[in-house]
Amino acid sequence: MKLAIGFCIAVPLFLTCSKKEQCASIESKAQLIDLRSKNDTILVTKQIGSQRDGLETMKTKDLLDFQKDWERLVTKAHEDYSSLTRDERVWFNIQCLIQDVDNGGLISHYYNSGANYNQDTIEDLVWLGFRDISTFLTQINQLFPNGRPSKDIEERNSVIESWPDGKYDYMLDELDQQFYRKEQDLENKLVQYIERMNLSGEK
Incomplete structure (x- = not known):
């Protein structure tokens, strides 16, 4: 009888790619939430999913x-x-x-x-x-x-x-x-x- 409730946690992940690249395709399950140009790279901040995506989970107490x-x-x-x-x-x-x-x-x-x-x-x-x-x-x-x-x-x-x-x-x-x-x-x-x-x- 263990408690096992998953909570979605936003985790920033930083990637680089050229300006012409379709950065959102790098991680189809992640959501592109910010795009900023810096020199010849783009800083991509992604919101990494939930327990369902298997990317991040939190242990809940029992x-x-x-x-x-x-x-x-x-x-x-x-x-x-x-x-x-x-x-x-x-x-x-x-x-x-x-x-x-x-x-x-x-x-x-x-x-x-x-x-x-x-x-x-x-x-x-x-x-x-x-x-x-x-x-x-x-x-x-x-x-x-x-x-x-x-x-x-x-x-x-x-x-x-x-x-x-x-x-x-x-x-x-x-x-x-x-x-x-x-x-x-x-x-x-x-x-x-x-x-x-x-x-x-x-x-």
């Missing part, structure tokens, strides 16, 4: 690039979750959800501490523009008493263990598959959010 900041954020959340800013909370809850699902499907969110903040996670998904993913959690929540999983991890696990063997496996597998199809977009959006909100000191 969540692993923020690992040091992530570790600091996890420590802060474990010490005092209420001290997180709204933006930090979004990062914490969404990345915890992604990691939980990768380790064992959506049900892993409930087996682990992520569901201690289940309602916040639902709100944060909607905040990022993923209301559809938030409904996966609300559907699973209906399997708990009153449709609200306990904030206590032991109580949640007791409820899960009380479910008839295999009764909800098909439902959970279907929701997992839907999540996986949207996971890349979710991670991409989270990376953009981290950068836009200046949540990381990584450069």
Whole structure:
């Protein structure tokens, strides 16, 4: 699930040719943007293309690039979750959800501490523009008493263990598959959010 978005970058390339030459033919994929005479040569400034042309690409960050900041954020959340800013909370809850699902499907969110903040996670998904993913959690929540999983991890696990063997496996597998199809977009959006909100000191 690596982020791979290409950005077009303008790179100046300087070439020389005689005045009578058709300089634009030197590089059919490059765009001639400036032509100036100097002695018997012409200075050609070209705008060199994009990832599609294979001339220049930029590596875009993924969540692993923020690992040091992530570790600091996890420590802060474990010490005092209420001290997180709204933006930090979004990062914490969404990345915890992604990691939980990768380790064992959506049900892993409930087996682990992520569901201690289940309602916040639902709100944060909607905040990022993923209301559809938030409904996966609300559907699973209906399997708990009153449709609200306990904030206590032991109580949640007791409820899960009380479910008839295999009764909800098909439902959970279907929701997992839907999540996986949207996971890349979710991670991409989270990376953009981290950068836009200046949540990381990584450069």
